Amino acid sequence: xxxxxxxxxxxxxxxxxxxxxxERLGPLGDVRVLRAGVELEAxxxxxxxxxxxxxxQRDLPVQEVQFDYHAYGGKxxxxxxxxxxxxxxxxxxxxxxSLGQAEDHLIFAALADTGExxxxxxxxxxxxxxxxxxxxxxxxxxxxxxxSQLKTVTEVRENQISRVISDRNAxxxxxxxDKLDGWADDLKLGLEREIKELDRQxxxxxxxxTAALTLEEKLAxxxxxxxxxxxxxxxxxxxxxxxxxxxxxxDELISQIEAKxxxxxxxxxxxxxxxxxV
Numbered sequence: 001x002x003x004x005x006x007x008x009x010x011x012x013x014x015x016x017x018x019x020x021x022x023e024r025l026g027p028l029g030d031v032r033v034l035r036a037g038v039e040l041e042a043x044x045x046x047x048x049x050x051x052x053x054x055x056x057q058r059d060l061p062v063q064e065v066q067f068d069y070h071a072y073g074g075k076x077x078x079x080x081x082x083x084x085x086x087x088x089x090x091x092x093x094x095x096x097x098s099l100g101q102a103e104d105h106l107i108f109a110a111l112a113d114t115g116e117x118x119x120x121x122x123x124x125x126x127x128x129x130x131x132x133x134x135x136x137x138x139x140x141x142x143x144x145x146x147x148s149q150l151k152t153v154t155e156v157r158e159n160q161i162s163r164v165i166s167d168r169n170a171x172x173x174x175x176x177x178d179k180l181d182g183w184a185d186d187l188k189l190g191l192e193r194e195i196k197e198l199d200r201q202x203x204x205x206x207x208x209x210t211a212a213l214t215l216e217e218k219l220a221x222x223x224x225x226x227x228x229x230x231x232x233x234x235x236x237x238x239x240x241x242x243x244x245x246x247x248x249x250x251d252e253l254i255s256q257i258e259a260k261x262x263x264x265x266x267x268x269x270x271x272x273x274x275x276x277x278v
Contacts, residue, residue, distance in 0.1 A: 056093060056270060064134040064274035071130045078122045079129070079277065086276040087112035089123055090150050093270055094158055098263040099169055105161050107267075109153035110275070111146065117153055126275065134276070154267070162263060173257050180253065184246040191239045198232040 069076070069083055089110035096103055110118035110126075118126075202225055209221030 056268065060271040062272045062274070064276065065131045066134050067126055067129040067131045067275065067277045069129055069277055072128070076125055076128070078119065079125055082112070082118070082122065082126075082277050084278065085112045085114065086274070087114075087118070088146050088150060088272065089118070089126075089275050090154065090272045091270045092154055093268045094161060094265065095268070096161070096165060096263055096265045098165055099172065099257075103165075107154050107157045107161075109150040109157070111149055111153075117149075120157070126277065129277070150272075158265070158267065162265070165263060169257075173253075176253055176257075177250070180246065180249055184242070187242050187246075188239065191235050191242065195232055195235045195239070198228055198235065202228045202232065 069079060087110060089108060092107045092109070094105040094107050096105070108118075108120050108123035110123045112118065205221055205225045205228060209218055209225065212218045212221055
């Protein structure tokens with residue numbers, strides 16, 4: 001999710017550890033009470049920022065969580081093949097800054113003990129089920145090869161997100177360049193039309209001057225021709241100046257994009273759990 005956009009935070013009935021409850025986090029704003037907790041939906045709300053920041057800072061030990069599919073009260077097709085299975089999963093926060101924008105992406109990586117990798121959507125839906133923490137002394141240790149496999153899954157997702165952002169940045173650059181080209185074309189066409197119109201007026205003035213019967217009329221015609229030619233020269237210079245301005249603005253656009261093009265990113269692992277779905 002992009003920072004500064006819509007955010008949702010959920011708080012249990014006891015609040016967050018170390019927060020001292022909700023009353024110390026400021027006005028609630030758009031908050032809806034749901035059963036034992038509250039759900040906040042707001043853009044740039046200080047309460048949402050505080051909840052998210054504290055949640056990401058918590059040191060969560062590895063635990064086993066049992067998800068109860070039958071207690072959900074509905075059908076979740078993507079989870080049905082996982083009934084009775086167990087495995088490992090991690091959740092990481094992938095923060096990216098590019099083109100002056102900062103955004104966060106939550107990356108789930110999950111494996112079943114049978115060796116299969118779970119789809120990310122399946123893991124997200126897994127957390128919609130009722131769940132409970134189990135006795136942490138009975139599940140197997142989180143071994144390094146499992147950790148390595150989960151890391152690989154996370155890295156694949158990181159690369160996918162980075163490619164999407166790079167493609168989006170390229171589209172932004174193309175859109176800005178197209179707008180600049182469109183403005184240049186409109187300006188060029190307008191000046192060229194004015195030059196053609198002046199060419200037509202100069203030709204007519206020359207014909208009229210040639211056909212003039214008196215010296216006064218011929219002198220007046222020559223003055224008109226000189227004025228029109230001066231205007232045409234001004235338009236021609238404006239056309240060249242406009243092209244120079246377009247080239248300069250294009251160089252500035254490229255410099256601005258290059259300065260912001262490099263992506264800076266960081267990955268923070270939020271938690272690891274041993275999952276089981278019954």
